[in-house]
Amino acid sequence: MTNPAIDIQDLDVWFGAGRGRSDAVRQASFAVEQGESFGIVGESGSGKSTILRAIAGLVPTWSGNMTVAGEALGPQRSKAFFRKVQMVFQDPYASLHPRQTVDRVLSEAMGLHGLKDIDSRIPRLMEDVGLGPSFRFRFPHQLSGGQRQRVAIARALACSPQILLLDEPTSALDVSVQAEILNLLTDLRRDHGLTYIMVSHDLGVVGHLCERIAVMKQGRIVEVLDVEMMRHLEASDPYTRQLLDSSIQSSRSA
Amino acid sequence: MITANLRDWLLSDAPTSRRQARFASWYKGWLTLRSNTLAMVGLIVLALIILAAIFAPVLATHDPYAQDLGQRLLGAGQGGHLLGTDSLGRDIYSRLLYGARISIYIVLLVAMVAPLVGLIVGTVSGYAGGWADVVLMRITDIFLAFPRLILALAFVAALGAGIENAVLAISLTAWPPYARIARAETLTIRNSDYIHAIRLQGAGPFRIVTRHIWPLCISSLVIRVTLDMAGIILTAAALGFLGLGAQPPSPEWGAMISEGRKYILDYWWVATFPGLAIFAISLAFNLLGDGLRDMLDPKEDNA
Numbered sequence: 001m002t003n004p005a006i007d008i009q010d011l012d013v014w015f016g017a018g019r020g021r022s023d024a025v026r027q028a029s030f031a032v033e034q035g036e037s038f039g040i041v042g043e044s045g046s047g048k049s050t051i052l053r054a055i056a057g058l059v060p061t062w063s064g065n066m067t068v069a070g071e072a073l074g075p076q077r078s079k080a081f082f083r084k085v086q087m088v089f090q091d092p093y094a095s096l097h098p099r100q101t102v103d104r105v106l107s108e109a110m111g112l113h114g115l116k117d118i119d120s121r122i123p124r125l126m127e128d129v130g131l132g133p134s135f136r137f138r139f140p141h142q143l144s145g146g147q148r149q150r151v152a153i154a155r156a157l158a159c160s161p162q163i164l165l166l167d168e169p170t171s172a173l174d175v176s177v178q179a180e181i182l183n184l185l186t187d188l189r190r191d192h193g194l195t196y197i198m199v200s201h202d203l204g205v206v207g208h209l210c211e212r213i214a215v216m217k218q219g220r221i222v223e224v225l226d227v228e229m230m231r232h233l234e235a236s237d238p239y240t241r242q243l244l245d246s247s248i249q250s251s252r253s254a
Numbered sequence: 255m256i257t258a259n260l261r262d263w264l265l266s267d268a269p270t271s272r273r274q275a276r277f278a279s280w281y282k283g284w285l286t287l288r289s290n291t292l293a294m295v296g297l298i299v300l301a302l303i304i305l306a307a308i309f310a311p312v313l314a315t316h317d318p319y320a321q322d323l324g325q326r327l328l329g330a331g332q333g334g335h336l337l338g339t340d341s342l343g344r345d346i347y348s349r350l351l352y353g354a355r356i357s358i359y360i361v362l363l364v365a366m367v368a369p370l371v372g373l374i375v376g377t378v379s380g381y382a383g384g385w386a387d388v389v390l391m392r393i394t395d396i397f398l399a400f401p402r403l404i405l406a407l408a409f410v411a412a413l414g415a416g417i418e419n420a421v422l423a424i425s426l427t428a429w430p431p432y433a434r435i436a437r438a439e440t441l442t443i444r445n446s447d448y449i450h451a452i453r454l455q456g457a458g459p460f461r462i463v464t465r466h467i468w469p470l471c472i473s474s475l476v477i478r479v480t481l482d483m484a485g486i487i488l489t490a491a492a493l494g495f496l497g498l499g500a501q502p503p504s505p506e507w508g509a510m511i512s513e514g515r516k517y518i519l520d521y522w523w524v525a526t527f528p529g530l531a532i533f534a535i536s537l538a539f540n541l542l543g544d545g546l547r548d549m550l551d552p553k554e555d556n557a
Contacts, residue, residue, distance in 0.1 A: 058450055082456040095447035099469050101275050108465075112455045137269035139279070155451065 003070065004031040005163055005195045006038075006055070011064035013047070013054045024050040025062075026219045034162075037189060037196040039206035039227075041243070042216030048199045049090070052165045055197075056087050069162055083113055086156035087165040091172045092148035096140040102126070102151050103136045109158035128191075129154040130184055146177035153184065157192070166198040170205055182208055203247040207231065215240045286549045293545020299538035307354035316345035318352040318505050327521045338523045340513060346527050349505035353528065356506045357535060360421055360490045361483055367425040369475050372432020377463050377471060379433070380440025391437065398430040403492060410498040417506075420499040424489050428482065432475055439471045473550035480543030484536030491532050507532050 013025040025047040032038040040048040054062045057077035066073040069084040089095035096105065106125060110118045123133055129150040140148055149169060156164055169185070170178040186209060189196060200206045206213050207227050214224045215237065223237040235241045265282070269275040287293055306313060315336060322343035330338045336347040379390040397405075409423035443449060444467070452466055493499035494508025495515075502509065507528040514525030 056454055079456045082454055087454050089447040089451065091447065095451055097448040097466060103272060109455045112457055134268040137272060137275040139275070142267060152451070
C-alpha cells in the first residue's frame with residue numbers, strides 16, 4: 001500500500017465551549033487511497049459534513065491527526081493545500097456570489113492560484129464541466145440549479161486539484177439533474193485522476209460513485225464497508241443494516 | 255432600428271463579453287428605476303437642482319453678494335427681482351442658485367466620507383469578529399449615543415465655524431448608522447457558502463472584504479445614503495441657521511432662512527423661498543432613495 005491521499009486519525013470536532021459544547025464528530029478515523037472515491041453516509045446531524053469542513057479548514061475547533069496529500073494539517077491551511085484540495089458545496093443556490101458572473105468566479109479562482117492565460121483556460125474548463133461558451137458571462141440568477149452546480153464544480157477544478165471534497169453535491173437538485181451531475185463527477189474523476197470524499201444521505205448516490213463507504217451515527221463512524229458488500233447487504237453493524245433496509249424500502253415505494 | 259438592436263443586446267440572456275454583462279445589469283436596474291414614477295420625479299428634480307447649481311452664473315439675474323439697501327425687502331417680482339430681495343437688498347433668486355452649489359458640495363462631501371468610514375468599520379468589525387468587533391462597535395455606540403446636532407455643534411465650536419468644519423462635524427455624526435448596517439450585512443454574508451468557497455481558493459481577508467462583501471453591502475448603504483441626504487441637508491441648514499455652518503455673506507440656504515427669520519411676519523418670502531428649496535431637495539432625495547431601494551434590493555433577483 002502506498003501513502004494514502006487522506007489519512008484521518010482520532011478526529012474530534014466540537015462547537016461551542018464549556019457547558020454549551022456539543023461534539024459533532026468523535027474519534028473518527030479513516031484513510032482514502034490515491035484515486036479512490038470514498039463515501040460518508042449518515043442521517044442529518046450525524047457529523048458527516050463536519051468532517052469535510054474540518055478537513056477544508058472551515059471549522060477551527062478540532063483535534064486529532066489529519067494528513068492530506070502528504071501534508072500534516074495544523075490550525076491554518078497553506079496556499080499549497082488549496083491547490084491540492086477543493087470543495088463542492090451542497091446548495092448551488094448559496095455557493096455562488098449573487099453579483100458575480102461565471103467568468104468572474106472562474107477567473108478570480110485561477111488568478112488566486114497564480115495561473116496564466118486565464119482567458120483561454122476558462123472556455124476549456126467550462127467545456128470540461130459541460131457548460132457551453134454562452135454561459136460565460138451570465139449571472140447566477142440566469143442559470144438553473146444544475147448549471148450552477150456545474151459552475152461550482154468548475155470553480156473547484158480551476159486550480160487542477162488532486163482531491164475534491166463533495167458535500168452532498170446533488171441533494172439540492174431534482175432527480176434528472178442529479179444523474180447528470182453524478183455522471184459528470186464520474187467522468188471528471190476518470191479524466192483527471194481525482195480522489196473524492198463524498199458526503200451524502202442517499203445510499204444510491206454514494207453507491208453509484210464510491211468504492212468504499214463509512215457509515216456515521218451521532219458523530220461516530222460505526223462501520224467502513226465496500227460498496228460490493230453494501231450491495232449484498234453484508235453489513236455487520238445493526239445500524240448499517242437498518243439504514244440499508246430503509247433505503248431499499250424507500251426505493252421500492254418510490 | 256439601432257435602438258431596438260441595442261435593447262436586444264442589453265437584454266440578452268446570454269451576454270458574450272464582460273462589458274455586455276455589466277451594461278446589461280445596469281440597464282435592467284435603470285428599467286426598474288424608470289418604472290417607478292415617484293423616483294423619476296425625485297431624479298428629475300435633483301437633476302434640475304444640479305443643473306441650476308452648475309449654470310448658476312448663467313441663470314442668475316443679479317450678483318448674489320451685491321447689496322443695495324435702497325432695494326431691500328422687495329416682494330417677488332418687484333424691481334426686476336424674481337423672488338424679491340432680502341434685508342440687504344440682495345436678489346433671493348440669484349442667492350438660491352449659488353446656494354444650491356453649497357448644499358450639493360456639503361452633501362457630496364458627507365456622502366463620500368460618512369458611508370465610506372461606516373463601510374470600513376462595519377465590514378471589518380463584522381468579518382473579523384472577536385475583540386476587533388467589540389472595540390469597533392462600542393466606539394460606534396458612543397458616537398450613536400450622542401444627539402447628532404449637539405455633537406456637530408460641539409465639533410464646530412471646537413474647530414471654528416465654516417462649511418468644511420460643518421461637513422466634518424456632520425460626517426463624524428453620520429457614520430455610525432452605516433457601520434451598523436454594514437456590520438449586520440457582513441454577519442449574514444460571512445458564513446455563506448460563496449465566502450467559504452473563495453476562502454478555499456486561498457483568498458485573504460482583505461480581498462474577501464473588499465471584493466466579495468463590499469459589493470453586497472453597498473446597495474443597502476446607497477439606499478440609506480439617499481434617504482439620509484435629506485437629513486444631512488437639514489443638519490447643514492440647521493448649522494447654518496445657528497450661525498455655525500456657512501458664514502455670511504455666503505448664500506447657504508439655512509443661513510438665508512436664519513436671516514429671514516427676523517422679518518418673517520412682515521416679509522414672508524425672505525425665509526420661505528430658501529425653505530422651499532431645502533424642502534424640494536430633501537424630498538427629491540427621499541423619493542430617489544425609495545426608488546433605489548426597489549432597484550438595488552439584494553433579495554430581488556435582478557443582480
